[in-house]
Amino acid sequence: MARLIRTEKEVEGRFTEQWIVVEEDALDQWPAGPRTVVGQPTRRVDGVERATGAAVYTADVQLPGMLHAAVLRSPHARARLVRLDLDAVRAAPGVRAVIGPDDLDVLTSEPCYEGHGVAAVAADSFEAARAALELAAPEWEVLEPLLDPEEAVRRESLLAEPRRHDRGDFDRGLAAADVVVQAEYRTQTLLHNPLETHQSVCHWEGDTLVLYTSTQNIWGVRDEVADAFGLPHDGVRVICRFMGGGFGAKNDAGDYTLVAAELARRTGRPVRCALTRREENVVSGNRNATIQRLTAAARSDGTLTALGGEFVSALGWDGWLGPTAGPMQMLYACANVRTVEYGAKLNLPPMAAFRAPGFVEGTFGLECLLDELAARLELDPLELRRRNHADSDGTDDRPYTSKNLMECYRRAETHWERRHEVRARSEGPWKRGVGMASQIWYGGGGPPSYAWIRVGSDGRAVVVTAMQDIGTGTRTAMAQIAAEELGVPLEHVRVEIGDSARGPYSVISGGSSTTPSMGPAVRSAAADVKRQILEIAAQRFHLEERVLDLKGGNVVSADGGSWSLEEVTGLLEDAQILGKGARGPNPTGMRVMTFGAQVAEVAVDVETGEVRVERVAAIHDVGRIVNPLGASSQVEGGIIQAIGHALSEERLDDPATGLVLTQTLDAYKVPTIADVPEIVTELVDVPDEHLTNLGSKGLGEPPIIPTAAAIANAIRDATGADVRSLPITREELLHALEAAREQERRGAAAPA
Amino acid sequence: MLELTINGGVHTLDLPVDRPLAYVLREDLGLTGTKIACGEGHCGACTVLLDGIPTLSCITLAHTVGEREVTTIEGLREHPLVDAFVRTDALQCGFCTPGQIVSASALVAANPSPTRDEVRHAMAGNLCRCGAYPKIEEAILTWRD
Ligand code: FES
Ligand code: FES
Numbered sequence: 001m002a003r004l005i006r007t008e009k010e011v012e013g014r015f016t017e018q019w020i021v022v023e024e025d026a027l028d029q030w031p032a033g034p035r036t037v038v039g040q041p042t043r044r045v046d047g048v049e050r051a052t053g054a055a056v057y058t059a060d061v062q063l064p065g066m067l068h069a070a071v072l073r074s075p076h077a078r079a080r081l082v083r084l085d086l087d088a089v090r091a092a093p094g095v096r097a098v099i100g101p102d103d104l105d106v107l108t109s110e111p112c113y114e115g116h117g118v119a120a121v122a123a124d125s126f127e128a129a130r131a132a133l134e135l136a137a138p139e140w141e142v143l144e145p146l147l148d149p150e151e152a153v154r155r156e157s158l159l160a161e162p163r164r165h166d167r168g169d170f171d172r173g174l175a176a177a178d179v180v181v182q183a184e185y186r187t188q189t190l191l192h193n194p195l196e197t198h199q200s201v202c203h204w205e206g207d208t209l210v211l212y213t214s215t216q217n218i219w220g221v222r223d224e225v226a227d228a229f230g231l232p233h234d235g236v237r238v239i240c241r242f243m244g245g246g247f248g249a250k251n252d253a254g255d256y257t258l259v260a261a262e263l264a265r266r267t268g269r270p271v272r273c274a275l276t277r278r279e280e281n282v283v284s285g286n287r288n289a290t291i292q293r294l295t296a297a298a299r300s301d302g303t304l305t306a307l308g309g310e311f312v313s314a315l316g317w318d319g320w321l322g323p324t325a326g327p328m329q330m331l332y333a334c335a336n337v338r339t340v341e342y343g344a345k346l347n348l349p350p351m352a353a354f355r356a357p358g359f360v361e362g363t364f365g366l367e368c369l370l371d372e373l374a375a376r377l378e379l380d381p382l383e384l385r386r387r388n389h390a391d392s393d394g395t396d397d398r399p400y401t402s403k404n405l406m407e408c409y410r411r412a413e414t415h416w417e418r419r420h421e422v423r424a425r426s427e428g429p430w431k432r433g434v435g436m437a438s439q440i441w442y443g444g445g446g447p448p449s450y451a452w453i454r455v456g457s458d459g460r461a462v463v464v465t466a467m468q469d470i471g472t473g474t475r476t477a478m479a480q481i482a483a484e485e486l487g488v489p490l491e492h493v494r495v496e497i498g499d500s501a502r503g504p505y506s507v508i509s510g511g512s513s514t515t516p517s518m519g520p521a522v523r524s525a526a527a528d529v530k531r532q533i534l535e536i537a538a539q540r541f542h543l544e545e546r547v548l549d550l551k552g553g554n555v556v557s558a559d560g561g562s563w564s565l566e567e568v569t570g571l572l573e574d575a576q577i578l579g580k581g582a583r584g585p586n587p588t589g590m591r592v593m594t595f596g597a598q599v600a601e602v603a604v605d606v607e608t609g610e611v612r613v614e615r616v617a618a619i620h621d622v623g624r625i626v627n628p629l630g631a632s633s634q635v636e637g638g639i640i641q642a643i644g645h646a647l648s649e650e651r652l653d654d655p656a657t658g659l660v661l662t663q664t665l666d667a668y669k670v671p672t673i674a675d676v677p678e679i680v681t682e683l684v685d686v687p688d689e690h691l692t693n694l695g696s697k698g699l700g701e702p703p704i705i706p707t708a709a710a711i712a713n714a715i716r717d718a719t720g721a722d723v724r725s726l727p728i729t730r731e732e733l734l735h736a737l738e739a740a741r742e743q744e745r746r747g748a749a750a751p752a
Numbered sequence: 753m754l755e756l757t758i759n760g761g762v763h764t765l766d767l768p769v770d771r772p773l774a775y776v777l778r779e780d781l782g783l784t785g786t787k788i789a790c791g792e793g794h795c796g797a798c799t800v801l802l803d804g805i806p807t808l809s810c811i812t813l814a815h816t817v818g819e820r821e822v823t824t825i826e827g828l829r830e831h832p833l834v835d836a837f838v839r840t841d842a843l844q845c846g847f848c849t850p851g852q853i854v855s856a857s858a859l860v861a862a863n864p865s866p867t868r869d870e871v872r873h874a875m876a877g878n879l880c881r882c883g884a885y886p887k888i889e890e891a892i893l894t895w896r897d
Binding site for chain 2: 043044046047048050051052053054055056057059060062192193194195196197242243244245247276277470471472473629630632633634636637638639640641664665666670671672673674676679
């Protein structure tokens with residue numbers, strides 16, 4: 001039965017209190033450990049389709065009569081349009097429709113960041129569209145941009161009220177400490193760079209807008225576009241069967257979708273609007289840069305007495321203030337915590353969620369600071385973390401639904417012990433060291449999410465739900481869960497996803513929420529199907545339902561009877577068994593979080609500043625693991641992105657004009673296969689007994705969180721240098737080494 | 753008119769001189785297995801073979817292909833590397849994967865038992881933002897298993 005409850009809903013650390021309708025989730029969890037299908041390493045069910053290029057991505061959609069759109073974007077960070085010749089554009093060869101600042105909300109005559117959309121054109125080819133835009137010959141009055149986040153805070157150019165958290169008594173905590181460390185950390189602007197750029201193909205079938213888009217959020221795009229065009233929500237049909245990566249940047253409809261929809265409306269033809277790689281790297285979102293002024297205070301035994309931080313996030317013109325102070329508030333037990341977070345509004349392209357937004361940046365600062373504290377206290381960094389383990393949520397004292405961070409630390413020990421041997425392998429200018437960092441993050445998912453399953457006379461099951469698989473392998477995980485509950489081989493389950501007109505609502509693929517939200521819904525739909533199959537079998541074989549079960553593709557009875565599933569479903573002929581399932585609520589009064597620890601080994605050339613990451617061991621606690629093979633891929637992918645964040649990636653902006661200098665994959669350095677260290681993945685794999693019928697949390701984000709700090713801490717271990725700014729370029733490292741030498745000289749010169 | 757030999761078949765096409773091969777494959781011939789992720793030679797997603805040599809089709813003009821035989825991912829669907837990639841989970845979103853497999857096929861054709869370093873050297877031009885690299889390496893090292 002549906003129930004109306006008032007609850008907290010969380011997406012990527014953003015909480016809203018709201019009414020939601022939930023359905024009960026009455027199934028008991030499966031026992032811990034690998035099952036027949038769930039918990040077994042499983043090939044992706046869509047692997048061959050993707051690998052052979054047969055999978056159709058939005059980029060591959062070609063509709064008859066399709067036009068191509070191009071967008072005129074501002075070449076200035078802040079300007080006012082003085083003149084624009086859209087008539088010349090309209091008259092250009094191949095042009096079918098042109099729209100300008102007055103025609104669509106996402107187009108403007110007063111751009112506030114580079115790349116802000118101004119006008120758009122649909123033409124017979126993309127080349128024709130681009131050529132036509134050249135004729136627009138815009139004239140600009142260029143205005144002074146605001147680019148410095150500290151200046152923005154001073155001028156109160158903020159996207160949100162400053163967010164304050166103050167618990168206990170910070171000043172008394174400081175006074176009670178034996179040691180206080182303070183430092184300023186900086187993280188850079190980062191670009192998602194999914195290989196499929198942001199894009200949509202729109203076309204109108206009567207009053208219905210059919211919209212193919214590369215998205216993480218089918219239902220969010222449906223509602224956003226329907227609202228923009230004044231349509232009923234199902235007047236927009238959103239299709240995304242395969243998509244080429246998002247990492248948080250594809251949670252919204254985006255200007256390209258609205259442009260394509262409007263141009264399709266005006267021309268009566270399908271229109272594709274696809275960002276080029278260069279547009280992608282300017283306007284599709286970014287992980288915003290941060291400045292973090294942090295304080296940690298502790299007694300000599302390592303007990304934290306106070307933590308404090310001032311966090312400035314350079315959000316750009318739009319976006320939201322990620323929970324950068326979250327790790328400081330939650331990772332350790334500390335009674336006295338004071339944080340303030342500012343979200344600077346600047347004439348720079350808007351931020352977007354990027355894999356654990358806020359926590360990636362905040363963990364870098366906090367976990368480096370903890371190691372600086374450990375050094376001052378002459379305590380083992382792992383031991384310092386153990387001594388400050390938080391048994392409940394520090395922000396509101398709620399108990400965790402499950403927390404196995406101590407077990408992660410225990411398993412980290414073997415990797416941590418290697419540090420003596422690793423250091424001993426230092427040679428000449430190459431110094432080696434080991435560092436670690438911990439991780440906390442959300443990832444519990446929540447309602448609503450739904451699945452339907454139908455079974456026909458051949459005994460095969462089809463899972464139908466309008467979720468998306470952004471590359472995390474959710475299609476496979478859902479097939480495993482259905483197969484497990486139905487007791488059938490994986491090959492007998494199909495998963496049909498990616499179409500809002502053909503399936504019920506699914507959660508966004510963000511915030512590590514797809515598996516913990518959708519998995520329980522699929523299991524509950526499968527249980528509904530199973531119950532109906534057993535009802536039919538009971539009648540057919542004159543047995544009681546409670547003595548029957550589904551196993552190994554058979555209906556089996558407690559007294560040893562066994563009939564193939566097809567024998568029962570064969571009775572259906574054209575009839576079908578239809579099951580439905582919904583995600584139940586999260587437990588009230590408890591906090592659902594994911595945890596982990598990573599240990600990194602690095603080699604540093606102290607003469608050239610080159611850093612090589614040689615090994616990363618990752619231990620994470622995310623509840624039950626559905627597919628250990630796919631899970632290890634998620635961990636590796638997160639760590640590799642984090643290595644890019646730590647060492648090579650940075651969006652560079654011209655400090656005078658606010659223009660993005662790193663627009664290509666040549667200039668913006670994502671890791672290559674040659675940059676990858678040995679990665680060892682261990683998952684604690686203990687179901688969260690309080691969380692759903694599955695006990696699984698999400699794994700998309702946790703692995704990217706602690707890596708950069710673990711690397712920086714390993715560099716300190718190897719060289720004694722404190723690197724406090726990302727990326728750790730050679731220049732950055734050489735500066736840090738020089739600062740460390742300077743400090744040592746001063747230390748040696750000081751009177752004893 | 754231009755004649756192109758693609759995956760063993762001959763195609764006769766009327767093409768402007770500035771048309772890159774990747775667009776001919778994808779838009780004119782519907783061979784959308786070849787992906788375009790940057791369109792400017794920086795990522796490897798559009799890799800095809802020209803007479804067995806990995807080539808970036810987004811920056812190769814169709815008119816310069818000449819007599820050379822074009823092999824795309826559609827021509828490699830039966831290659832053991834496909835199974836190796838799926839078995840080892842060497843793909844996540846899959847957008848880079850056709851290009852990875854095309855590049856890898858040239859490597860193993862020339863060197864059926866490459867070392868780890870040889871794999872890294874040969875594959876360094878194929879970006880994978882999902883970070884499937886450890887398993888791409890494993891897939892290529894075990895491609896005949
Ligand atoms: S698409 Fe050709 S190299 Fe990127
Ligand atoms: S699998 Fe997504 S880019 Fe390689």
